[in-house]
Amino acid sequence: MSLPIRRTGLNRETPFFFLCSQCLLCCRHKKIQVNPYEVARLAANRGLSTAGFIDRYTHDSGTVLNWEEDGACVFLDARGCGVHPDRPLVCRLYPLGRHVLASGEETFSEIEPDQDCKGVYSDNGVITAYLDAQGARPFMDAADKYLDLLWKLCHILEEEAAEPEKQNAIVSVIQNFAGGERHGDIGFADVDAIAAAFCEKLNISIPESIDDKMLIHIQAVEAWANNSERRQDHETKKTRQITAKGSRKKPRHESH
Numbered sequence: 001m002s003l004p005i006r007r008t009g010l011n012r013e014t015p016f017f018f019l020c021s022q023c024l025l026c027c028r029h030k031k032i033q034v035n036p037y038e039v040a041r042l043a044a045n046r047g048l049s050t051a052g053f054i055d056r057y058t059h060d061s062g063t064v065l066n067w068e069e070d071g072a073c074v075f076l077d078a079r080g081c082g083v084h085p086d087r088p089l090v091c092r093l094y095p096l097g098r099h100v101l102a103s104g105e106e107t108f109s110e111i112e113p114d115q116d117c118k119g120v121y122s123d124n125g126v127i128t129a130y131l132d133a134q135g136a137r138p139f140m141d142a143a144d145k146y147l148d149l150l151w152k153l154c155h156i157l158e159e160e161a162a163e164p165e166k167q168n169a170i171v172s173v174i175q176n177f178a179g180g181e182r183h184g185d186i187g188f189a190d191v192d193a194i195a196a197a198f199c200e201k202l203n204i205s206i207p208e209s210i211d212d213k214m215l216i217h218i219q220a221v222e223a224w225a226n227n228s229e230r231r232q233d234h235e236t237k238k239t240r241q242i243t244a245k246g247s248r249k250k251p252r253h254e255s256h
C-alpha cells in the first residue's frame with residue numbers, strides 16, 4: 001500500500017512541525033509493518049512472548065499487524081492506541097516517512113495525510129525535534145540495525161550462489177523481512193526463542209532488556225547466515241588442498 005507523497009528529499013534540519021488532534025483516522029486501513037524489535041516491544045507491552053504475540057496479533061510471519069473487519073488496527077481501542085508507549089516506528093513518524101540507502105544516507109518524505117486528518121502543520125520546528133518528541137530514536141536505531149543485517153544476508157546470498165540449499169534458507173529469511181511465509185519451527189521475528197537458543201548455545205544468560213535481546217537476535221541470525229562451522233570446514237578443506245599442492249614431492253635434484 002503506497003501512500004501519496006507531498007514532499008520528499010527532506011533531512012533532519014528541514015523545517016517541519018505537526019500537531020496531531022488524535023482523531024485516530026490514520027489507524028484504519030493501513031498496513032503497519034513491524035520488524036523484530038517492534039515485535040519484541042509490542043509483545044512485552046502485551047505481556048506475551050514474541051511467539052505468542054506473533055500468533056495472536058500479526059500475519060505474514062510476524063511482519064504485519066492484524067486489523068479488524070472494519071479496517072481498524074488491532075490495537076486501536078476507544079481511547080486511542082492501546083500500545084502507545086511501544087507503538088511501531090511508522091506510527092511515530094506519521095505523516096513522515098523515513099528512507100535509508102545502503103550507503104546509510106537518510107532522507108524523509110512527507111506523506112499526504114488522510115483526507116479528513118485534523119492535524120495541524122507548521123514550520124515551527126525541525127524534523128529532528130519531531131523525531132525526539134515521538135521517541136523515534138531507539139526505533140530508528142533498531143530499523144537501521146535490521147537493515148544492515150538485511151544487506152549482510154543479501155551479500156552472503158551472492159557469495160552462496162553455488163549452494164542452492166543455503167540460498168533457499170537465506171531467501172526465506174529475507175522474505176520474512178518483507179512479509180513472507182513462516183519458515184521452520186522458529187520464525188525470524190521470534191526474538192525470544194532465537195535469543196534464548198543462541199544464549200544457551202553460548203552458555204550465557206538471556207539479557208533482560210529488549211535492546212540487548214535484539215542485539216543477541218541479530219548476532220544469532222548473522223552467525224546462522226555466516227554458518228561459521230560450515231565455512232571453517234570449507235576453509236580447512238581449502239587449506240588442506242593448498243598445503244597438499246604446496247607439499248608436492250619436490251623434483252629430486254641429482255647430485256653429481
Ligand code: SF4
Nearest residue numbers: 020023024026117119
Ligand atoms: S488522522 Fe491526522 S489528526 Fe487524526 S490521528 Fe491521524 S495524524 Fe492525528
Ligand code: SF4
Nearest residue numbers: 027073075076081091
Ligand atoms: S499501533 Fe497504535 S498508532 Fe499504530 S496503527 Fe495501531 S493503534 Fe494506531
